[in-house]
Amino acid sequence: MDQRALDTFLKKFAENQHTEQEHERFITWLNALPEKEVERLLDQYGDLFRALSDHEPAKHPELLNKIEAKIDTMELDNEPVHIKPIRRSHKKYFAVAAAILLLVTIGVITRKFAGKHDLYATNAIAQKxxxxxxxxxxxLADGSQIILDSAKRGLLASQQNISVKKATDGQLIYDASGQKQSNQSNDQLAYNTISIPKGGQYQVVLPDGTKVWLNAASSLKFPVAFKGKERNVELSGEGYFEVAKNKAMPFRVAVNHTTVEVLGTHFNIMGYGDEASTNTTLLEGSVKIISGDKQKLIIPGEQARVSDGIEVAKVNAAQAIAWKNGNFNFAHENIETIMRKVARWYDVNIQYQGTTTHEGFVGTVPRSENISEVLNALELTGLVHFKIVERRVIVMP
Incomplete structure (x- = not known):
C-alpha cells in the first residue's frame, strides 16, 4: 500500500466511510508490515485523528488484534511502547493503552480532549x-534501628564480626570477610530486618553475597551470618533475588506460607497480601516452589502462581522485574491492579467512584515520573479518569 492509498484509507476509516474490501486490503498489508514500520505509523498518523470522539474499535477485531500483537512483540524485546499524546511533546513517555482501545496507536480512538479532565484541574496537587x-x-538484632536513606555512607554497625556498611551508591552491604566460616547448625543466629515503606525501594547485599532488590511496602528478615546447612530468609511484599551459588547451603525464601528453594539463581517474588496470588518468576537457573504438600519446579521464563494450589505459566520474565529496572509495566492488567502499584510507589490512598472499566491495560511508563504523568497516560485511553484530593486518588469512569 503506497502513501497516498494509506492516507486515503485512514481518513475514510476515521470517518467510518471505508468499505469492507478496503478494510481487508489494509489488514493484509498491515499483517506483512515490520515492527519498525508500525512504530513509524504511530508517530505519523497520531495527529490525523485527534478530533475523533466516538469510535467503536470492536467493529474491527482483526486490526485490534494486530496492533496488540505488535505491542506484545515490542515488549518482548524489552523496549517501552510509546504512545504520544496529541500536541503534548513535553511528556516524555506515554505507554499505557487499554487492550480494547489499542487502535490509539494508529490514531483511531476516542480521545476526549474537549473539556478538561478533573486531573488537570488539580494538577498542582498532583505535581507535589x-x-x-x-x-x-x-x-538490628538488638532492636535498634537505622534510617538508611538519611544515614551517612560507610560503616553503620558491626555484628558477629560482620560489618554492615552503606555503600557510595546507597546500597546496604553485609561484609563477612572478617568472620571465620562456621557450618555448625547449633550456632546462634542473630537476625536483621530491612523494611521498605510505601514510596520506597532499596538494595541489600547479604552476608553470602546474595543481592536483593526490595520494592515498595516490602521487608526482608535475614540472619547476620548464614550458618548450618541452609540459608533461610523471610520476605514480605516483593523482591528480586540474585542468589550466590552454594551447593552445600540451599537458599530458601519464605513468603505467604510458600517456600522458594534455590541453590543459585535469579528470580522475582511478588507476595503482597492484597494480591490474589504469590508469584515467583524465574529468569535464570531453577527454582522449587513448595506450598503445603505441593511442589513444582520452574524453569527460566516461567512463573509459579500460588493461591489455592500452584499454577505454572509461560511469561515474559522481563515484565516481572520492570519495577526493579525503573518502570511500571502493565501487561493486560485491570485498573485495580495498576492502582495498587501506583499506591505503593507514590504512597497514596485509592478510592473508587462509579463503575470502573474492566478492560486490560498494556504499556510501560517510567517510575521516575510524577504521579500526574502516569495518571494522564491512563486518562488518554478514554476509559478512566482521576481526581486528586490531598494524597487520595479518586478513580472514576
Missing amino acids: IIPGGNKAVLT
Missing part, C-alpha cells in the same frame, strides 16, 4: 506527589 526513592529502615 513525587515518585518513590531509596528509603528503608534497618532493624
Whole structure:
C-alpha cells in the first residue's frame, strides 16, 4: 500500500466511510508490515485523528488484534511502547493503552480532549506527589534501628564480626570477610530486618553475597551470618533475588506460607497480601516452589502462581522485574491492579467512584515520573479518569 492509498484509507476509516474490501486490503498489508514500520505509523498518523470522539474499535477485531500483537512483540524485546499524546511533546513517555482501545496507536480512538479532565484541574496537587526513592529502615538484632536513606555512607554497625556498611551508591552491604566460616547448625543466629515503606525501594547485599532488590511496602528478615546447612530468609511484599551459588547451603525464601528453594539463581517474588496470588518468576537457573504438600519446579521464563494450589505459566520474565529496572509495566492488567502499584510507589490512598472499566491495560511508563504523568497516560485511553484530593486518588469512569 503506497502513501497516498494509506492516507486515503485512514481518513475514510476515521470517518467510518471505508468499505469492507478496503478494510481487508489494509489488514493484509498491515499483517506483512515490520515492527519498525508500525512504530513509524504511530508517530505519523497520531495527529490525523485527534478530533475523533466516538469510535467503536470492536467493529474491527482483526486490526485490534494486530496492533496488540505488535505491542506484545515490542515488549518482548524489552523496549517501552510509546504512545504520544496529541500536541503534548513535553511528556516524555506515554505507554499505557487499554487492550480494547489499542487502535490509539494508529490514531483511531476516542480521545476526549474537549473539556478538561478533573486531573488537570488539580494538577498542582498532583505535581507535589513525587515518585518513590531509596528509603528503608534497618532493624538490628538488638532492636535498634537505622534510617538508611538519611544515614551517612560507610560503616553503620558491626555484628558477629560482620560489618554492615552503606555503600557510595546507597546500597546496604553485609561484609563477612572478617568472620571465620562456621557450618555448625547449633550456632546462634542473630537476625536483621530491612523494611521498605510505601514510596520506597532499596538494595541489600547479604552476608553470602546474595543481592536483593526490595520494592515498595516490602521487608526482608535475614540472619547476620548464614550458618548450618541452609540459608533461610523471610520476605514480605516483593523482591528480586540474585542468589550466590552454594551447593552445600540451599537458599530458601519464605513468603505467604510458600517456600522458594534455590541453590543459585535469579528470580522475582511478588507476595503482597492484597494480591490474589504469590508469584515467583524465574529468569535464570531453577527454582522449587513448595506450598503445603505441593511442589513444582520452574524453569527460566516461567512463573509459579500460588493461591489455592500452584499454577505454572509461560511469561515474559522481563515484565516481572520492570519495577526493579525503573518502570511500571502493565501487561493486560485491570485498573485495580495498576492502582495498587501506583499506591505503593507514590504512597497514596485509592478510592473508587462509579463503575470502573474492566478492560486490560498494556504499556510501560517510567517510575521516575510524577504521579500526574502516569495518571494522564491512563486518562488518554478514554476509559478512566482521576481526581486528586490531598494524597487520595479518586478513580472514576
